[in-house]
Amino acid sequence: MELNAKIPEGPLPEKWDRHRFELKLVSPANKRKFDIIVVGTGLAGGSASAALAELGYNVKTFCIQDSPRRAHSIAAQGGINAAKNYTNEGDSIWRLFYDTIKGGDFRSREGNVYRLAQISNAIIDQCVAQGVPFAREYGGLLANRSFGGAQVSRTFYARGQTGQQLLLGAYSAMMRQVAAGRVRLFPRREMLDLVVIDGRARGIVTRNLLTGAMETHSAHAVVLATGGYGNVYFLSTNAMSSNVTAAYRCYKRGACFANPCFTQIHPTCIPVHGTYQSKLTLMSESLRNDGRVWVPVKAGDKRRPEEIPEAERDYYLERRYPSFGNLVPRDVASRAAKAQCDAGKGVGETGLAVYLDFRDAIRRDGRAVIEKKYGNLFQMYEKITGEDPYKTPMMIYPAVHYTMGGLWVDYNLMSTLDGLFVLGEANFSDHGANRLGASALMQGLADGYFIIPYTIGGYFAGTPLETVDGTHPAFGEAIESSRKRIDTLLAVDGRRTVDDFHRELGRIMWDYCGMSRNNEGLEKAKGMIRALRAEFRENVRVPGENETFNQSLERAGRVADFLEFAELMVTDALARQESCGGHFNEAYQTPDHEALRDDAHFCHVAAWEYQGEDREPVLHKEPLVFENVTLAQRSYK
Amino acid sequence: MLWLFRFFTASIGRKFLMALTGLGFILFLGTHLAGNLLLYRGGNAFNAYAARLHAFGGLLMVFEFGLLVFALIHVLFGLWLFYENYRARPIGYRVRKSGPGQTWGSATMPYTGLLILAFVVYHLIRFHFADKTSVTIYEIVKNAFQSPLEIAIYMVAMAAVALHISHGFWSAFQTLGANHPKYMPLIRGLGLIFSVVVGIGFGFIPIYMTLV
Amino acid sequence: MKKSIHVTLKVWRQASGGDKGRFETYPLKDISTDMSFLEMLDVLNEALTHSGKEPIAFDHDCREGICGMCGAVVNGRPHGPEKGTTLCQLHMRHFSDGDVLVIEPWRSRAFPVIKDLVVDRGALDQIIIAGGYISVNTGSAPEANSIPVPQGAADKAMDAAACIGCGACVAACPNGSAMLFAAAKVSHLALLPQGRPEAARRAIRMVEKMDGLGFGNCSNITECEAECPKEISIAHIARLNREFFRAQLASDEK
Numbered sequence A: 001m002e003l004n005a006k007i008p009e010g011p012l013p014e015k016w017d018r019h020r021f022e023l024k025l026v027s028p029a030n031k032r033k034f035d036i037i038v039v040g041t042g043l044a045g046g047s048a049s050a051a052l053a054e055l056g057y058n059v060k061t062f063c064i065q066d067s068p069r070r071a072h073s074i075a076a077q078g079g080i081n082a083a084k085n086y087t088n089e090g091d092s093i094w095r096l097f098y099d100t101i102k103g104g105d106f107r108s109r110e111g112n113v114y115r116l117a118q119i120s121n122a123i124i125d126q127c128v129a130q131g132v133p134f135a136r137e138y139g140g141l142l143a144n145r146s147f148g149g150a151q152v153s154r155t156f157y158a159r160g161q162t163g164q165q166l167l168l169g170a171y172s173a174m175m176r177q178v179a180a181g182r183v184r185l186f187p188r189r190e191m192l193d194l195v196v197i198d199g200r201a202r203g204i205v206t207r208n209l210l211t212g213a214m215e216t217h218s219a220h221a222v223v224l225a226t227g228g229y230g231n232v233y234f235l236s237t238n239a240m241s242s243n244v245t246a247a248y249r250c251y252k253r254g255a256c257f258a259n260p261c262f263t264q265i266h267p268t269c270i271p272v273h274g275t276y277q278s279k280l281t282l283m284s285e286s287l288r289n290d291g292r293v294w295v296p297v298k299a300g301d302k303r304r305p306e307e308i309p310e311a312e313r314d315y316y317l318e319r320r321y322p323s324f325g326n327l328v329p330r331d332v333a334s335r336a337a338k339a340q341c342d343a344g345k346g347v348g349e350t351g352l353a354v355y356l357d358f359r360d361a362i363r364r365d366g367r368a369v370i371e372k373k374y375g376n377l378f379q380m381y382e383k384i385t386g387e388d389p390y391k392t393p394m395m396i397y398p399a400v401h402y403t404m405g406g407l408w409v410d411y412n413l414m415s416t417l418d419g420l421f422v423l424g425e426a427n428f429s430d431h432g433a434n435r436l437g438a439s440a441l442m443q444g445l446a447d448g449y450f451i452i453p454y455t456i457g458g459y460f461a462g463t464p465l466e467t468v469d470g471t472h473p474a475f476g477e478a479i480e481s482s483r484k485r486i487d488t489l490l491a492v493d494g495r496r497t498v499d500d501f502h503r504e505l506g507r508i509m510w511d512y513c514g515m516s517r518n519n520e521g522l523e524k525a526k527g528m529i530r531a532l533r534a535e536f537r538e539n540v541r542v543p544g545e546n547e548t549f550n551q552s553l554e555r556a557g558r559v560a561d562f563l564e565f566a567e568l569m570v571t572d573a574l575a576r577q578e579s580c581g582g583h584f585n586e587a588y589q590t591p592d593h594e595a596l597r598d599d600a601h602f603c604h605v606a607a608w609e610y611q612g613e614d615r616e617p618v619l620h621k622e623p624l625v626f627e628n629v630t631l632a633q634r635s636y637k
Numbered sequence B: 001m002l003w004l005f006r007f008f009t010a011s012i013g014r015k016f017l018m019a020l021t022g023l024g025f026i027l028f029l030g031t032h033l034a035g036n037l038l039l040y041r042g043g044n045a046f047n048a049y050a051a052r053l054h055a056f057g058g059l060l061m062v063f064e065f066g067l068l069v070f071a072l073i074h075v076l077f078g079l080w081l082f083y084e085n086y087r088a089r090p091i092g093y094r095v096r097k098s099g100p101g102q103t104w105g106s107a108t109m110p111y112t113g114l115l116i117l118a119f120v121v122y123h124l125i126r127f128h129f130a131d132k133t134s135v136t137i138y139e140i141v142k143n144a145f146q147s148p149l150e151i152a153i154y155m156v157a158m159a160a161v162a163l164h165i166s167h168g169f170w171s172a173f174q175t176l177g178a179n180h181p182k183y184m185p186l187i188r189g190l191g192l193i194f195s196v197v198v199g200i201g202f203g204f205i206p207i208y209m210t211l212v
Numbered sequence C: 001m002k003k004s005i006h007v008t009l010k011v012w013r014q015a016s017g018g019d020k021g022r023f024e025t026y027p028l029k030d031i032s033t034d035m036s037f038l039e040m041l042d043v044l045n046e047a048l049t050h051s052g053k054e055p056i057a058f059d060h061d062c063r064e065g066i067c068g069m070c071g072a073v074v075n076g077r078p079h080g081p082e083k084g085t086t087l088c089q090l091h092m093r094h095f096s097d098g099d100v101l102v103i104e105p106w107r108s109r110a111f112p113v114i115k116d117l118v119v120d121r122g123a124l125d126q127i128i129i130a131g132g133y134i135s136v137n138t139g140s141a142p143e144a145n146s147i148p149v150p151q152g153a154a155d156k157a158m159d160a161a162a163c164i165g166c167g168a169c170v171a172a173c174p175n176g177s178a179m180l181f182a183a184a185k186v187s188h189l190a191l192l193p194q195g196r197p198e199a200a201r202r203a204i205r206m207v208e209k210m211d212g213l214g215f216g217n218c219s220n221i222t223e224c225e226a227e228c229p230k231e232i233s234i235a236h237i238a239r240l241n242r243e244f245f246r247a248q249l250a251s252d253e254k
């Protein structure tokens, strides 16, 4: 298979313009003849549903939650980037582009990232017009703050609830289309399979989570916006229902999966506190604007933080990265925290935490200012830990947060399967090996509001699509295989619960395919995953039946897919014999322990093609060509 | 005129009428109380006040008719709302603990309201429609409050009125949209004071009457 | 400072909408006080699964207090006894050894029970569909800074927009009214200049929709405000009322 990214010719700033001109159009009157399935109602799926319906397409939208407003995007806290340069610090589209490419450790496409930066400003305009209550200055104009990996303030925010407000904006735009009859909503539905006819995606199979009924839906194209797969680690900052199922089933139907091993471990999360723990909570990166990260100079120092004098504190990020200080990118900050804890300097009961201290900021600006900026985050911290961060420093530790990998897509956001478009975190496109803060929201909305509306039209206008409906045998086959999978899960009736397996899988992934990896560990993990998967198939216990609201069964299906997908992640990690961004292989590091890329051999996207049960997938490489930036060792010193 | 119908049948429209009529009653209670306080100055003053009031003749009739319409609206719409509210939760909670929001007044509005209704009917028969050909109104009042039962009825009713107003007063402002961080505490305070004044002002009359 | 407690749960179990339902009692030992309430339910569900029983169905997703998916009435209080806290953010350290916790689903005619503690809150989405948006097609927005919004107005709009749509206001209201929910959206959009052009129509349609869904009416009892995990003020209800009067009595909207 030849991977053709279809990046338009021409100078970087003109590519998108030229491409939009070259894309064929569907006339306004003809748009209503096309049905589009959108799976997911996060920022990507919500915005896509709204924008496509506004154009006149018939949209059917699906989500797992009881309401589209609850998609995982709702939890994003910190903000969304745009190259508005309202702060007059010299920001520009080019700078946002460059920061994002560099932040991603030069493992993303120039063309895509430049387009993202170009679109960023229109997103802010759109959201403001929808009534998103972004923070404002006294004069009534929009406020900005800074985020990791950038030296300008370009992040727009709505208190600590930016994702919520952006999602509610997209949700309301979509609900307006529901009122207009152009979007039909299907909540509490889980996509279990993709239906491919004549090499094109033409429909999906869903399970009605309330009744267990298997339903088929046909369309002219399928837009997948099902988010990231961070929950493969069991403990992550993702919502409980975040899964890989939809994307993985597409992979099994022929869509290539790109860079699955690229996961982002976020440096500022509330540390794990017990074996019963079900998820981890992020403390927004924006906290690093004012909080200072430190550990005691002496290993094993058990004094309370207030008792440790200034001279015996090591503000290691400020020390090692004087120019970016506490605002280094996430992968760098996370590894640095791990290194401190590995050296025995970790704090707290488990020794797996570092301090994030606001003492100096409170002294400088006063409590009121800090409260206004971060009040809700501080409150959340206190609720979870029972400690008051205004008085004692927060304790934080890295946690799985985001997955840069995803289904491979070309410049049109179409996967290797014709008619299957993938948006948001579910695709691999713009963040390379590490995503910068506040750019996932930007990407999700760029994909949904401003890219898919044009590229899907180009697909429709250039592709003859005969009508198909649910009676096509491909639907019958897909329903049958989905039902069989469910029956198999219910029939095992073993002794271990689904969560028990999931927790063990998470442990394996965190230990061997987490913040820092080595070949030996990865090999070992592969064997462990296989063994665990085999045990799962024989020993899992899923109570209840299919025909009811059965949350254990839902989880079982997702974990079954994680157990297969985890192996693909490890395979990918083993194939990439370099360190870059979030993928850190201990064999490849600079003398001061930074990730060491190997541009000669690995300057490519790794896209995996499924070959069948128990057969190694085939690796396709899409070379990354850099014409406008020079590949350099990332430096935040 | 469909829009007007729609307005007055919408939840908020009906509440608008409740608030308007409720405030009307509050004004009425204010003047009624001012008049009744004359009881403390003895029979002559009170009888003179009653006479002067009746001298208004037609105007008084109009006023009384207005009150009747208000009462009909307040009672009927109140019961309508109450019925809907009751239906909105077909299965109740096993454990029902109120958060810090509810007050005795707000929790009992329909019940205190019905109590007031019963009382008002009784009260009108007892005093308003009483045969005043041979006795003065002051004597009627004085006689009435010789019976401990009547005193009790009267005092319970006044407690109900006080309770009803303790919530109704500020609630009417909120319903009409008058909630401003600067003024709301004032309105709430005023409501409490007014309910206490009404409760004690009216409620103490029967006791006073047994003393004189 | 590890602490653990024993508690007894009395949980509403109902197999499906048609089932009558009943309370079941479950004693739970050694619950760490660092656990969240939902993690405590997870522990119980694991035990139920092991013993061949059906685990308790309860909705949840983000477990960070923002998606609005979780919620149950604990000892008579929606989302439990802590102020400004969702059930997923409620921690067991707020309970004591030996406590008996009665756990019930949201009770409202508009929220039929689906299973155990899970209810159907689709009615809230219906209210939004009726008008909880600003009609702006993608691509037609003006430059973001071309309309200044006073910081105070933006802040107030944000206070209202913080609503997570969990339905605790309905569950808490003795009348089962959804006024705080509807008011939060109307108020959020009415406070911003962008939302003004449609303000009248929005207020009328959303209220009309709300009235038709089986909710009760607002009696200003303020339990909603007291139990709202995002502490949304009833001042927004007053604003909805004003918007509604203005729309019905002084606008061209019918």
Ligand SMILES: Cc1cc2nc3c(=O)[nH]c(=O)nc-3n(C[C@H](O)[C@H](O)[C@H](O)COP(=O)(O)OP(=O)(O)OC[C@H]3O[C@@H](n4cnc5c(N)ncnc54)[C@H](O)[C@@H]3O)c2cc1C
Pocket (backbone or CB within 6 Å): A039, A040, A041, A042, A043, A044, A045, A062, A063, A064, A065, A068, A070, A071, A072, A073, A074, A075, A076, A077, A078, A079, A080, A162, A163, A189, A190, A191, A192, A225, A226, A227, A228, A237, A238, A239, A242, A243, A245, A246, A282, A401, A402, A423, A424, A425, A426, A437, A438, A439, A440, A441, A442, A444
């Ligand atoms: C705690 C946290 C904070 C974050 N903060 C920021 C931030 O400040 N700035 C930033 O830029 N990014 C942030 N991110 C990242 C960002 O929020 C996500 O990457 C982004 O929201 C993903 O959006 P999405 O639309 O792709 O997917 P999601 O929002 O995850 O939506 C997925 C949708 O797909 C549906 N779905 C999934 N699987 C199926 C299935 N099988 N069948 C049917 N439907 C399905 C779900 O129901 C849901 O509607 C944060 C992430 C986390 C976890």
Ligand code: HEM
Pocket (backbone or CB within 6 Å): B015, B016, B018, B019, B020, B021, B022, B023, B025, B026, B029, B074, B075, B078, B079, B081, B082, B109, B110, B112, B113, B114, B116, B117, B161, B164, B165, B167, B168, B169, B171, B172, B173, B175, B176, C217, C218, C219, C220
């Ligand atoms: C002394 C006479 C009365 C006064 C001063 C009075 C005053 C008020 C006021 C000010 C309100 C608040 C309106 C609002 O919330 O907007 C109210 C509410 C109410 N009143 Fe009365 N009222 C009186 C008699 C009655 C009677 C006779 C009934 C009989 C049923 C009644 C039933 C109610 C009910 C049910 C409510 C609550 C309506 C709701 O908020 O849903 N009231 N009253």
Ligand code: FES
Pocket (backbone or CB within 6 Å): C059, C060, C061, C062, C063, C064, C065, C066, C067, C068, C069, C070, C071, C086, C087, C088, C089
């Ligand atoms: S689970 Fe999301 S708010 Fe509780």
